[in-house]
Amino acid sequence: xxxxxxxxxxxxxxxxxxxxxxxxxxxxxxxxxxxxxxxxxxxxxxxxxxxxxxxxxxxxxxxxxxxxxxxxxxxxxxxxxxxxxxxxxxxxxxxxxxxxxxxxxxxxxxxxxxxxxxxxxxxxxxxxxxxxxxxxxxxxxxxxxxxxxxxxxxxxxxxxxxxxxxxxxxxxxxxxxxxxxxxxxxxxxxxxxxxxxxxxxxxxxxxxxxxxxxxxxxxxxxxxxxxxxxxxxxxxxxxxxxxxxxxxxxxxx
Amino acid sequence: xxxxxxxxxxxxxxxxxxxxxxxxxxxxxxxxxxxxxxxxxxxxxxxxxxxxxxxxxxxxxxxxxxxxxxxxxxxxxxxxxxxxxxxxxxxxxxxxxxxxxxxxxxxxxxxxxxxxxxxxxxxxxxxxxxxxxxxxxxxxxxxxxxxxxxxxxxxxxxxxxxxxxxxxxxxxxxxxxxxxxxxxxxxxxxxxxxxx
Numbered sequence: 001x002x003x004x005x006x007x008x009x010x011x012x013x014x015x016x017x018x019x020x021x022x023x024x025x026x027x028x029x030x031x032x033x034x035x036x037x038x039x040x041x042x043x044x045x046x047x048x049x050x051x052x053x054x055x056x057x058x059x060x061x062x063x064x065x066x067x068x069x070x071x072x073x074x075x076x077x078x079x080x081x082x083x084x085x086x087x088x089x090x091x092x093x094x095x096x097x098x099x100x101x102x103x104x105x106x107x108x109x110x111x112x113x114x115x116x117x118x119x120x121x122x123x124x125x126x127x128x129x130x131x132x133x134x135x136x137x138x139x140x141x142x143x144x145x146x147x148x149x150x151x152x153x154x155x156x157x158x159x160x161x162x163x164x165x166x167x168x169x170x171x172x173x174x175x176x177x178x179x180x181x182x183x184x185x186x187x188x189x190x191x192x193x194x195x196x197x198x199x200x201x202x203x204x205x206x207x208x209x210x211x212x213x214x215x216x217x218x219x220x221x222x223x224x225x226x227x228x229x230x231x232x233x234x235x236x237x238x239x240x241x242x243x244x245x246x247x248x249x250x251x252x253x
Numbered sequence: 254x255x256x257x258x259x260x261x262x263x264x265x266x267x268x269x270x271x272x273x274x275x276x277x278x279x280x281x282x283x284x285x286x287x288x289x290x291x292x293x294x295x296x297x298x299x300x301x302x303x304x305x306x307x308x309x310x311x312x313x314x315x316x317x318x319x320x321x322x323x324x325x326x327x328x329x330x331x332x333x334x335x336x337x338x339x340x341x342x343x344x345x346x347x348x349x350x351x352x353x354x355x356x357x358x359x360x361x362x363x364x365x366x367x368x369x370x371x372x373x374x375x376x377x378x379x380x381x382x383x384x385x386x387x388x389x390x391x392x393x394x395x396x397x398x399x400x401x402x403x404x405x406x407x408x409x410x411x412x413x414x415x416x417x418x419x420x421x422x423x424x425x426x427x428x429x430x431x432x433x434x435x436x437x438x439x440x441x442x443x444x445x446x447x448x449x
Binding site: 002070072094120123197220221 | 267271300365368369370372391393395411412433436
């Protein structure tokens with residue numbers, strides 16, 4: 001039986017893992033390679049590394065971090081942040097990523113999705129959509145959540161899937177770092193609109209939140225950062241609770 | 254020496270990294286003569302079945318077929334396993350190796366496609382490749398097409414239907430999942446291949 005995935009996310013700034021609340025107030029949470037292997041040992045089904053302040057200037061830092069993180073990681077590894085063209089993606093794959101996540105660049109040029117998927121396969125392309133509630137719908141934001149686009153998140157998810165995205169990563173800006181639960185309504189709306197897997201993100205605070213987003217939100221995977229970094233919720237313990245609640249998870253792993 | 258065949262498809266780095274971790278001597282190569290000279294062959298792959306066209310245009314097909322029929326241990330991963338069959342509905346003009354019968358097909362529309370994530374593997378007794386792997390262990394899949402259940406099937410998973418997760422016949426092994434991404438379970442499978 002296919003299981004629901006628990007994904008540990010590492011937000012990286014200048015080669016270090018950081019964590020903020022609602023995309024602000026960053027705190028240091030460690031070295032990416034060390035964090036990644038610790039999470040994998042603890043039962044994380046996948047690791048996502050996001051360079052949240054990506055600029056062309058720190059590309060080398062990022063590739064170095066990708067390489068060292070990939071080195072002894074034997075679970076799927078996704079890298080995002082600052083990927084604007086096919087060559088950027090190629091460099092990140094070459095450094096050891098299994099999948100890349102693109103966000104702003106895909107909004108500006110949806111053909112980038114098909115270009116990367118055409119060369120590396122759809123399974124390697126995750127389109128991240130930063131969504132925020134606005135007047136009863138969900139609006140897409142770009143540039144690390146700083147710039148509103150006026151576009152509808154559900155429509156954009158459909159378009160991204162049609163362009164060849166293999167998965168949709170769906171951070172809720174309203175819930176990011178708040179630990180008050182995933183936005184199940186957002187996740188469900190997108191999950192029901194498309195036929196590719198949806199990864200819920202933003203707001204994880206307890207095992208209950210994961211149960212809710214898998215049941216009510218129909219998420220295929222759920223991603224969290226803060227609760228795992230600071231040991232609030234141990235992944236192994238979380239999986240045991242999900243298993244007890246009859247959510248199919250890779251447990252024991 | 255294990256040759257990991259480079260034909261421009263899939264993440265060869267992660268396959269190489271896993272064998273490096275296990276201490277095996279591996280070479281990533283697209284040269285037919287190096288492939289022919291290797292003791293064991295790994296044909297990786299991810300993405301579209303049409304990328305297997307490169308095997309024909311680069312002269313890799315013949316040494317691969319010869320090595321397989323000469324009894325050399327051969328492991329196809331994901332697309333590399335699909336190549337062992339007759340072909341795939343994903344790209345009908347490319348012929349597979351026809352070592353196993355049948356064509357790879359799409360998943361039914363009742364399930365999301367691609368099939369992405371960790372699924373349990375129902376293991377048949379007697380497999381060399383899956384020796385020591387616990388029944389219903391979880392392995393990582395990412396694919397849109399699946400191979401048919403054949404008599405050589407040694408592992409099955411379920412997603413909308415039951416399909417071949419692993420096949421094995423003498424020296425020929427195939428896994429639809431990614432052992433290099435399946436944690437300790439995957440590493441133990443690759444270790445078994447090294448020891449065949």
